[in-house]
Amino acid sequence: MIVTKQNLEDAVSANILSSAQKEQLIAFLNEQTSTTAKFDFTHVLYYLGGLIAIGAMTLFMNLGWVSFGGIGIVFICLLYAAIGLKLTNVFGAKNLFVPAGLCATFVVALTPLAVYGLQHALGVWPDNSAYQDYHRYIEWHWLYMELGTLAVGVVVAWKYKYPFLVMPIAVTLWYLSMDVSVMLSDGDYSWELRKLVSMYTGLLMIALAFWVDIRATNKADYSFWIYLFGVISFWCGLSLQNSDNELDKFFYFLINLIMIFIGVLIVRRVFVVFGALGCSGYVGYLAFNVFADSWLFPIVLTALGFFVIFLGVQWQKHEAAITVNTRKVLPKPLQDLLASKHL
Numbered sequence: 001m002i003v004t005k006q007n008l009e010d011a012v013s014a015n016i017l018s019s020a021q022k023e024q025l026i027a028f029l030n031e032q033t034s035t036t037a038k039f040d041f042t043h044v045l046y047y048l049g050g051l052i053a054i055g056a057m058t059l060f061m062n063l064g065w066v067s068f069g070g071i072g073i074v075f076i077c078l079l080y081a082a083i084g085l086k087l088t089n090v091f092g093a094k095n096l097f098v099p100a101g102l103c104a105t106f107v108v109a110l111t112p113l114a115v116y117g118l119q120h121a122l123g124v125w126p127d128n129s130a131y132q133d134y135h136r137y138i139e140w141h142w143l144y145m146e147l148g149t150l151a152v153g154v155v156v157a158w159k160y161k162y163p164f165l166v167m168p169i170a171v172t173l174w175y176l177s178m179d180v181s182v183m184l185s186d187g188d189y190s191w192e193l194r195k196l197v198s199m200y201t202g203l204l205m206i207a208l209a210f211w212v213d214i215r216a217t218n219k220a221d222y223s224f225w226i227y228l229f230g231v232i233s234f235w236c237g238l239s240l241q242n243s244d245n246e247l248d249k250f251f252y253f254l255i256n257l258i259m260i261f262i263g264v265l266i267v268r269r270v271f272v273v274f275g276a277l278g279c280s281g282y283v284g285y286l287a288f289n290v291f292a293d294s295w296l297f298p299i300v301l302t303a304l305g306f307f308v309i310f311l312g313v314q315w316q317k318h319e320a321a322i323t324v325n326t327r328k329v330l331p332k333p334l335q336d337l338l339a340s341k342h343l
Helices: 005-013 019-032 041-056 063-093 097-109 111-122 131-135 140-160 163-184 191-215 224-239 246-265 269-290 296-328 332-341
Strands: none
Touching: 005 019, 041 097, 063 097, 063 111, 097 111, 097 140, 097 163, 111 131, 111 140, 140 163, 163 191, 163 224, 191 224, 191 332, 224 246, 224 269, 246 269, 269 296, 296 332
């Protein structure tokens, strides 16, 4: 539930809170959310600046840096890392946790480039591939860059404990799964392999995110980015599977329905968004392929829509009782997780 300032004003008007209590509650809530991002102009500027800096050293790195040579690249990365850590400490000391987390993430994002430069400096780079290919192609020799990034990411995240630091770790895990699969399959770059690896890696990342979610109950949201990339990886791998079997397509629809249910249960919108996309895709397939000439299908679909609305009304009436009875049979850690996310 999102509480706005107007909600608190209404509570004062209804004599539920006094004006002094309202101001104290606002101050308390602002203190509680100081480590999380908010959708305001200040935070937009924070993330815009941070992502530009991170992107400059990752996605948008050009061939010009090759002229510095391996040693030059390593030296520049170390200099940038020192500046990033200094800014992280300065912002952290001022309780500016969002820019501090962005600066710490910038340091982690430098790691692949530093490892790339180090390999060139030692003369062990195996081919003529350039650094910017790291984010576009699958190669076995990216493993050193990925393992280095994971090591630095874990250390920095353990030191500073900013949730945004999990983002480069989640991305690197995704990259690592693809490159390891190619290495273990003797260079098989087929799309079939990529889709399977993406799907199962996504499941593992979702399981990891759920474990982190339970462990970090009532703390900062460390699992957000793992959920995000886990769901994207799983859903894309699942949706790209080829099947001429109608039963398999129906199972795909059911899996997306389950994703929506899970998303609502644990309050993770990413499950709901991708689950809704999958369900919409399946219904569209039925409309334009299976029942293309049927006048009855739109009528049945409309009736189904109203039935779902009816279920929503019934759920709202009995939600409290259903919630209490359901939680009683769940494991204690899961009960605590759900209690922390629902009023």
